[in-house]
Amino acid sequence: MKLLLQQIIQLAEQAGEAILEVYQRDRTAQGIQAKQDDSPLTDADLAAQQVISHRLAQLTPDIPVLSEEAAATPWPERQHWQRFWLVDPLDGTKEFIKRNGEFTVNIALIEQGKPVLGVVHAPVLQKTWAALKGEGALVQHQGEQYSIHVSQPRPDEPIRVVGSRSHPSPDLADYLKQFVSYEMVPVGSSLKFCLVAEGSAHVYPRFGPTMQWDTGAGHIVAEEAGARVEFEGLGDAPYQREQLLNPNFLVSAL
Known part of the structure; x- marks a missing residue:
């Protein structure tokens, strides 16, 4: 599983590169459109989806994928999934359009209804957070990887x-x-x-x-x-x- 985590980190970064290619275009060339629920969709969402779906099919061909930018699998089929990938190829499309850099690539592995592996990559920040069940959480940034942990506020701290x-x-x-x-x-x-x-x-x-x-x-x-x-x-x-x-x-x- 540790090897798989590193592979998913690399995959999220590859999807991030595809997103940045669109992000660097003029806004009129980003393919912005509205989905049926009026939420925005851009060429970056689709480019990241293509990268992720292709690579997951290579890495884990037997594990199904539930992704925002792919047709939702009906519940009668999904309810039998013991393991599946849960993917948002571009989380924060509104932030992408606003060009504030606060968007991410989200990839999680779900087992028995619980996440057991997760990667969140912020392309603009060039920073990746990742975790494996029972192994703690880490950050990868500027070529370094280190463990992270929550902090408690001091008595005098808001x-x-x-x-x-x-x-x-x-x-x-x-x-x-x-x-x-x-x-x-x-x-x-x-x-x-x-x-x-x-x-x-x-x-x-x-x-x-x-x-x-x-x-x-x-x-x-x-x-x-x-x-x-x-x-x-x-x-x-x-x-x-x-x-x-x-x-x-x-x-x-x-």
């Missing part, structure tokens, strides 16, 4: 709360009332999981819509770094269900 840059929620204000002092850290995509995992933030409460492929990779990274990840109303196998839309959830180092 709670650092990471939130969505593109999906603000009124429910967040009620949640924040429990803290005497806090600092908001707005950021896009699954980078929010990673900030908690590496200790740059303490808690990530989500009171807005996300899909399974938005959270699978970040989930295992945060969990292996020592965070608690809880989905409202779900048990300990949140990725083995018909509904692809996630309920509210909390990622916490507190």
Whole structure:
């Protein structure tokens, strides 16, 4: 599995290179369009999807893939999957279009409804977070790879709360009332999981819509770094269900 993790890190970086090729184009040449749910789609989403699907078919031909940019497999078929890849080839397409760099490639391996391997790659930052069940979490950056762990706030330190840059929620204000002092850290995509995992933030409460492929990779990274990840109303196998839309959830180092 450690070899597979390194292969998926390399794959996520390759997908990131495909994304950056489109990112560096003039905005009018990025193929921006709207999907049926009015969410945006760009040539970068499709380019990354092609890279990932091709390579996963080579690496693990017997493991099915559930990806945002591929047709969703019906539940009667998915419910029998014991293992599958959960992929968002470009998480944070709105951030991509805004050109703020806060978008990621998410690749997770799910077993029995739980993530056991996950990679989150930020192409603009040239930084990759990864985790393997039972092996802890790590960061790869500028040719170096090192372990990461959540951090606890000091008594005199405000709670650092990471939130969505593109999906603000009124429910967040009620949640924040429990803290005497806090600092908001707005950021896009699954980078929010990673900030908690590496200790740059303490808690990530989500009171807005996300899909399974938005959270699978970040989930295992945060969990292996020592965070608690809880989905409202779900048990300990949140990725083995018909509904692809996630309920509210909390990622916490507190």
